[in-house]
Amino acid sequence: MRWVGDVFLLIGAAFSFLGALGLVRMPDVFNRIQTGTKAVTLGALSFLLGIGFLHPEWWTKLVCIGGFILVTSPVSSSALARAFLIAGVRPWRAPEDREAPAREEG
């Protein structure tokens, strides 16, 4: 039980790290939101699962927290992305796609 929990904590840390690395490496705000949301959501769930193995008596509250994260995390990401698009931030395009007309959104 102890080491299964530790493994999940380690996985959570690894995905959170990948999310942070994505924030540094990605070229624009939309791609950063993408990596940030996905990696950090699964990282947080993995943390919760690991804590569930270490403290089985907490699992009901952990389920509540996990459900809350799953519902709110994508909503906040979409709200941020929508705000950036409305504010006029154009999504970054790969060099080979630059000639193709990007979608015009206002």
Add this chain to the structure above:
Amino acid sequence: MTEVSPRLSQYVVGFAAGMLLWVLLTGTSDGQELLAGVLVVAATMAVAGPRLAILGGVRLVPSAAVALVAYLGYFFYALVRANLDVARRVLSPSLPIRPAVVEVRTGLKSRLGRLLLANSITLTPGTLSVDVRGDRILVHWIDASPGTDLESATRRIAAGFERHIRGFLQ
């Protein structure tokens, strides 16, 4: 099996969700705790019920439970795949991304259904819901091949989820 009207449905679903939250938070199935929960949730529903119209889209048929479980399984599979996908892209030195903004179409009618679909799209490989406009969802796609049109984007991004969500939401 007839479907329950949206107005009744929103109270039933709200009450069930409230009781589930109560039981998870108290962590017991003790009779007195449950009774207190029924009272608290009933009072909450009496106050908040009319504003919970968003819950009216839930289909209260027995097959909905099966569809919900199938959706959750599909969702977690997609979530794990999304993360391996992100890990691959972030770690590869050439940063293989080819982002574009595309539109997908949804046949889901209820607001809750569209919310759930948009959320699911955000947490799956390479896609981020940006906006919902009527029956179109605007999606930032990290790996869009050139010349992707509405139909193929809908098929590749939304169709799988929509099939599952349709089982328990209108």
